[in-house]
Amino acid sequence: MAKLKAFTGAQATAEAMRQVNPDVVVAYPITPQTPIVEFFAQFVADGVVDTEMVPIESEFSALSAVVGAAAAGARAMCATSSQGLALMWEIVAAAPGLRLPIVMPVVNRALSAPINIHCDHSDTMGTATLGWIQIYSENAQEAYENTLLALKLAEHPKVLLPVMVMQDGFIVSHGVETVKILEDEEAKKFIGERNPDRYLLDVKHPYTIGPLALPDYYFEVKRQQEEAIWAAKEVYLEVGEELSKLTGNKYPYFEEYKTEDAEVAIVVLSSAAGTAKEVVDEMREQGYKVGLIKPKLFRPFPYKEMRVALEKFRVVGVLDRSIAFGAYAPVYTEIRNALFESEKKPKLQSYVFGLGGRDIFKEDIRKVFEELLSNNVDSQTQKYIGLRG
Amino acid sequence: MAEKKGWQELMRGGDLPPATALENKTGSWRSLRPVYDPSNCIHCMICVAYCPDMAIPIKHSEEGVVGKGGRIYKGTVRLETDFDYCKGCGICANECPTKCITMVREE
Ligand code: SF4
Ligand code: SF4
Numbered sequence: 001m002a003k004l005k006a007f008t009g010a011q012a013t014a015e016a017m018r019q020v021n022p023d024v025v026v027a028y029p030i031t032p033q034t035p036i037v038e039f040f041a042q043f044v045a046d047g048v049v050d051t052e053m054v055p056i057e058s059e060f061s062a063l064s065a066v067v068g069a070a071a072a073g074a075r076a077m078c079a080t081s082s083q084g085l086a087l088m089w090e091i092v093a094a095a096p097g098l099r100l101p102i103v104m105p106v107v108n109r110a111l112s113a114p115i116n117i118h119c120d121h122s123d124t125m126g127t128a129t130l131g132w133i134q135i136y137s138e139n140a141q142e143a144y145e146n147t148l149l150a151l152k153l154a155e156h157p158k159v160l161l162p163v164m165v166m167q168d169g170f171i172v173s174h175g176v177e178t179v180k181i182l183e184d185e186e187a188k189k190f191i192g193e194r195n196p197d198r199y200l201l202d203v204k205h206p207y208t209i210g211p212l213a214l215p216d217y218y219f220e221v222k223r224q225q226e227e228a229i230w231a232a233k234e235v236y237l238e239v240g241e242e243l244s245k246l247t248g249n250k251y252p253y254f255e256e257y258k259t260e261d262a263e264v265a266i267v268v269l270s271s272a273a274g275t276a277k278e279v280v281d282e283m284r285e286q287g288y289k290v291g292l293i294k295p296k297l298f299r300p301f302p303y304k305e306m307r308v309a310l311e312k313f314r315v316v317g318v319l320d321r322s323i324a325f326g327a328y329a330p331v332y333t334e335i336r337n338a339l340f341e342s343e344k345k346p347k348l349q350s351y352v353f354g355l356g357g358r359d360i361f362k363e364d365i366r367k368v369f370e371e372l373l374s375n376n377v378d379s380q381t382q383k384y385i386g387l388r389g
Numbered sequence: 390m391a392e393k394k395g396w397q398e399l400m401r402g403g404d405l406p407p408a409t410a411l412e413n414k415t416g417s418w419r420s421l422r423p424v425y426d427p428s429n430c431i432h433c434m435i436c437v438a439y440c441p442d443m444a445i446p447i448k449h450s451e452e453g454v455v456g457k458g459g460r461i462y463k464g465t466v467r468l469e470t471d472f473d474y475c476k477g478c479g480i481c482a483n484e485c486p487t488k489c490i491t492m493v494r495e496e
Contacts, residue, residue, distance in 0.1 A: 099402035160401065198404070206407040213403045220396035221403035227396075 014039030073199025096131030118357020262291030419477035
């Protein structure tokens with residue numbers, strides 16, 4: 001039986017980590033991720049987990065230490081945001097290359113400059129090509145459940161890759177919601193023990209990890225990594241089905257909200273999807289056939305499934321909370337990609353919104369729907385929501 | 390060398406079985422060579438411990454070897470440097486308490 005708690009997103013994530021009881025947690029505080037490790041440090045201090053928690057001098061060292069611990073055979077976790085993720089970058093690329101199943105909650109925050117502590121997705125979108133599985137959460141409930149799911153996904157023998165679990169900075173990380181928490185027993189049973197097939201502290205079976213691979217081998221190693229991340233797509237559904245039996249919730253690649261007969265739809269990640277659902281409800285009551293698609297699994301990206309889902313719409317608006325300078329925005333890019341093979345492509349419009357934590361309101365989303373309904377769209381021009389002209 | 394493996398045959402993540410460096414002679418890029426003078430060696434094993442490679446072989450000797458001051462050193466003794474692996478870093482020469490290792494430029 002699940003328990004209801006009044007939790008922030010950060011607290012819900014820390015709660016998942018408490019139930020995971022990792023062997024090692026290494027992190028450096030960074031706004032707005034800080035409360036995750038604060039709450040977790042409290043669990044360590046209170047003795048409710050037996051994690052080796054290492055406060056460390058920077059995020060570069062934090063992820064480095066987590067990589068070391070994971071290679072040694074430990075279940076190791078980290079957490080970060082924005083500049084912290086940026087400082088880790090070198091190791092962010094190394095962790096999937098070393099095939100280490102690390103789970104790292106990331107609380108999305110804008111990247112400098114200008115300096116800003118509020119939510120956008122420029123931090124994690126900047127790492128989307130590095131080989132981490134990426135799961136975006138809409139609210140504290142999803143942040144909690146996705147953390148548990150991520151752990152099982154990361155450690156699956158077909159996968160063995162690190163996973164980032166996102167939640168929106170402040171909006172979710174610091175906002176209190178009712179969160180359904182699994183019983184410890186259930187959660188622990190679901191997660192199980194990490195059982196690595198090889199690990200460095202197994203001195204009876206030595207091996208070399210992280211060797212040099214020059215032009216004669218590097219390419220093959222990367223091809224393996226590619227195979228693993230695509231394998232994660234299937235495993236994500238399997239693990240989700242298992243978790244579903246405990247939570248009653250579903251873990252699809254993306255959530256389809258009132259899309260069955262929708263003419264137009266918005267695609268948007270994370271917390272803004274919650275706002276958009278309200279607008280969908282309101283406009284539905286007024287007779288508009290509008291719907292929403294909320295991607296959850298962003299890496300690997302479910303291109304085929306997304307194409308099938310999008311083909312039923314006349315017009316689709318894609319809302320990105322980050323810019324890809326000199327290119328189409330990240331989510332929009334994937335939606336365009338997904339539709340390349342389509343015989344019945346909907347019209348597309350790209351919107352950028354919410355940079356540096358700028359709020360998006362229901363009226364803004366309503367205007368987007370109205371624009372989509374009016375067919376006044378251009379797939380090659382990026383529009384902006386809530387930007388002063 | 391054996392045929393190169395395809396991506397499906399390699400160990401995950403480019404990991405390797407242990408001690409594969411033994412199959413390769415990695416001393417070829419040395420520019421300095423440690424020249425060892427056994428007549429001044431006290432077989433203290435400091436160079437062996439400090440060598441970041443494993444380029445200074447040792448053995449157990451009951452009869453002993455002649456070292457500093459013409460003395461016979463018994464037990465664990467060091468042997469001639471293994472130039473298949475020595476990188477010429479000079480750490481052994483720097484650490485040796487009797488200064489019996491001299492770094493000379495390779496020809
Ligand atoms: S450190 Fe010098 S004295 Fe000691 S074993 Fe090595 S060569 Fe001999
Ligand atoms: S020069 Fe360096 S590598 Fe060579 S034997 Fe001395 S310590 Fe070892």
